[in-house]
Amino acid sequence: MIREIIVVEGKDDTTAIKRAVEADTIETGGSAINNEIIRRIALAQERRGVIIFTDPDHAGERLRKIISSRVKGCKHAFITQEEANRKGDIGVENASPEVIRQALEQVKTEFTGGDPEITWADLIDAGLIVHPQAAERRLKMGKLLGIGYCNGKQFHKRCNAFHIGKDEFLAAVGKIEE
CATH class of the missing domain: 3.40.1360.10 (Dna Topoisomerase Vi A Subunit; Chain: A, domain 2)
Known part of the structure; x- marks a missing residue:
């Protein structure tokens, strides 16, 4: 239950x-x-x-x-x-x-409050925004991180609202690049 x-x-x-x-x-x-x-x-x-x-x-x-x-x-x-x-x-x-x-x-x-751990620059470096396949990459990342698919701005907000850590974020980036 x-x-x-x-x-x-x-x-x-x-x-x-x-x-x-x-x-x-x-x-x-x-x-x-x-x-x-x-x-x-x-x-x-x-x-x-x-x-x-x-x-x-x-x-x-x-x-x-x-x-x-x-x-x-x-x-x-x-x-x-x-x-x-x-x-x-x-x-x-x-x-x-x-x-x-x-x-x-x-x-x-x-969660609310606290400093964001995932920055806008992290999203750019990971190819999740300003990238020809950004939408496809966000779809895969959202599934791996368990935060669903959304646009770049909302993805950034969710990463920080759900306290996705830098290590977890980078591990997921590594998986989508395999």
């Missing part, structure tokens, strides 16, 4: 989570989240902790940002669009139980 309550977008996501692990969920009802759901998530965070596990698309990322800005200290689970794709439909409900378990094993906790 997973201790934290997993926040998902809908019923089909809950079904997919329950096929993979024993856990409780809160469904947001899609990307249109209301204050009542935010209060439930805040209470869950206070009592058991929360893992945000939204779809790897624009609406899912928007929802993740809304929740984490209003409920501090949330954990995050990520899957790639490729792992969540079934016939062009992107969603957690399409991920295999194994992919869901792997994402939950790589959960990251968001």
Whole structure:
């Protein structure tokens, strides 16, 4: 049984989570989240902790940002669009139980404060921005680091919000260059 309550977008996501692990969920009802759901998530965070596990698309990322800005200290689970794709439909409900378990094993906790360890220059040196294959490299790095895919600015923010250390970052860079 997973201790934290997993926040998902809908019923089909809950079904997919329950096929993979024993856990409780809160469904947001899609990307249109209301204050009542935010209060439930805040209470869950206070009592058991929360893992945000939204779809790897624009609406899912928007929802993740809304929740984490209003409920501090949330954990995050990520899957790639490729792992969540079934016939062009992107969603957690399409991920295999194994992919869901792997994402939950790589959960990251968001922190605020402290000096950033990964700099903008580190991203340039790693070819994650200002590089012909930057998007592809960020996709691979996001999977290796367990922080999902995003644009360069958001990738930089996630590296530091999830306290990705320089050693962990450089090890992942080494793997994508193999």
